[in-house]
Every structure is written in C-alpha cells, then in structure tokens.
Amino acid sequence: MLLTYYGDLGWWPGHSYEIMIGAILVQNTAWSNVERSLENFAEDLTPQLVEKLTIEELITRIYPSGFYHAKAACIKNLTVWYKQYGYSVQTVQTQPLSKIRDELLAIRGIGAETADAILLYVFYFPTFVIDAYIKRFAERLPVPAARDYKTLQAYFSDNLEQDAILFGKYHILILEHGKKHCKKKPRCEGCPFMNECDFPKRQKSS
Ligand code: SF4
Known part of the structure; x- marks a missing residue:
C-alpha cells in the first residue's frame, strides 16, 4: 500500500x-x-x-x-x-x-x-531499522507487537523476506508516510490506511 x-x-x-x-x-x-x-x-x-x-x-x-x-x-x-x-x-x-x-x-x-x-x-545487511516514525505508525495501526525496539524489529523481520533492499525501501516508505500523513499530529484525511488504521476510530470513540 x-x-x-x-x-x-x-x-x-x-x-x-x-x-x-x-x-x-x-x-x-x-x-x-x-x-x-x-x-x-x-x-x-x-x-x-x-x-x-x-x-x-x-x-x-x-x-x-x-x-x-x-x-x-x-x-x-x-x-x-x-x-x-x-x-x-x-x-x-x-x-x-x-x-x-x-x-x-x-x-x-x-x-x-x-x-x-x-x-x-551502508553494508546491505538485512536488518530492519526501527525509528520514531515506525514506532508511531505501528502503535497507531496498531501492529501486534510490543513497543520495544527488539520486538518491533522482530515483527517486521520475521514477516518479511530477508532482503536488505526490501527492508531499506520499506523503512524509507514508512518514514515518508510519517512526514506526509502519520505525523505527531496525524493528517488522517486522505491517508491510504484510513480503513485499516484504528487510530481515527479510537479518536472518535474517546
Ligand atoms: S489513518 Fe491517521 S493515524 Fe492511521 S496511519 Fe493514517 S495518518 Fe496515521
């Protein structure tokens, strides 16, 4: 997506x-x-x-x-x-x-x-990078993984083909999503994950 x-x-x-x-x-x-x-x-x-x-x-x-x-x-x-x-x-x-x-x-x-x-x-090792953008996105969807670095990293790594290029491009896409839509104050309108994401529903019910 x-x-x-x-x-x-x-x-x-x-x-x-x-x-x-x-x-x-x-x-x-x-x-x-x-x-x-x-x-x-x-x-x-x-x-x-x-x-x-x-x-x-x-x-x-x-x-x-x-x-x-x-x-x-x-x-x-x-x-x-x-x-x-x-x-x-x-x-x-x-x-x-x-x-x-x-x-x-x-x-x-x-x-x-x-x-x-x-x-x-730099070295093209297949290791998934977890940063603030990914933590925020994962927490909001949410993905069924704990919020600590290692568990979240394992969630992505274990569910993907062990391919450094895939990991890198995926990470960069989430980073872009965190800048364009899933910001600290999210811009949910027009977000491609509106149907999948729990965050807007949680906001309405709170
Ligand atoms: S719907 Fe909102 S909270 Fe969910 S991923 Fe999109 S921007 Fe983030």
Whole structure:
C-alpha cells in the first residue's frame, strides 16, 4: 500500500561513508541540518580526510547538526573502527551481521537505531531499522507487537523476506508516510490506511 501510494523512493542518498556519517549526524536533529554539515565537506567526505582532521576541524564542519562534540568523537571512533576493515564495504560484508552490530554498538554514541541504519544502508545487511516514525505508525495501526525496539524489529523481520533492499525501501516508505500523513499530529484525511488504521476510530470513540 505504501509503495502504491508513494512510489519507489529509492535508497538513503550518498556514497557509503557519507551514509555512515549521516546516520550519526541525524541523531536528534532534522535532516536539513545534516545536509548543511555535509555541504561543509564538499566532495571530500572520505574516511581518509576525517582521519586527518583534528577534532576541532571536524567540529567546525559538523557544527550545523548540533551535539557536535559528541558527534565528532563518535565519527572519529567509527572511522577508526572502519579502518580495521581497510575502509572497504566488501570486507565488512564478509563478517557476520551480529559481529558487526556488536562492534558498532560498542562505539560510544551509536545505539541500536544508528547501528541498524549503518548495517542496512551502508553494508546491505538485512536488518530492519526501527525509528520514531515506525514506532508511531505501528502503535497507531496498531501492529501486534510490543513497543520495544527488539520486538518491533522482530515483527517486521520475521514477516518479511530477508532482503536488505526490501527492508531499506520499506523503512524509507514508512518514514515518508510519517512526514506526509502519520505525523505527531496525524493528517488522517486522505491517508491510504484510513480503513485499516484504528487510530481515527479510537479518536472518535474517546
Ligand atoms: S489513518 Fe491517521 S493515524 Fe492511521 S496511519 Fe493514517 S495518518 Fe496515521
């Protein structure tokens, strides 16, 4: 239904390292601020460049995204981690998903959502990303799953073919739906889920 309504929205924009950095910069801020930070790198956003930058120089570039001290430290540590794989997507892909997830989660500033976003959008591991948009949408429909990260993730993962492309495109469609219709204050009129969703009915009966 999402695909029919919104069409194919593609993949997270940018090259692999840029996506990795974007996943950190977007924490607690709007994507427009991430874009302003990424513009400060022009065409040069490579792990080799970030390795050379001092923490102060990195902060200057990522300043528009906020929380720049913590995010700069996280980007530096993530880059050190990536270096052990020779900055190679293919080399990371030879490793088990659980190992890479544990390594990412061990980096300060990387939680489950960011780790899964990197695993999926950079390394094409089939792991479903759960974010605030998905939690809200799932709660309103509702889907028969608890609201905690792991249970909700298992609900999607267990009911879908284990296909990274499918997971990524599905996540992006729900994100779009959360921006266009299922916002904090939902715009239910015209929503393609009006017949399936419990939320408008619950509102009328309350
Ligand atoms: S009907 Fe309203 S609450 Fe339900 S999915 Fe659509 S926008 Fe969200």
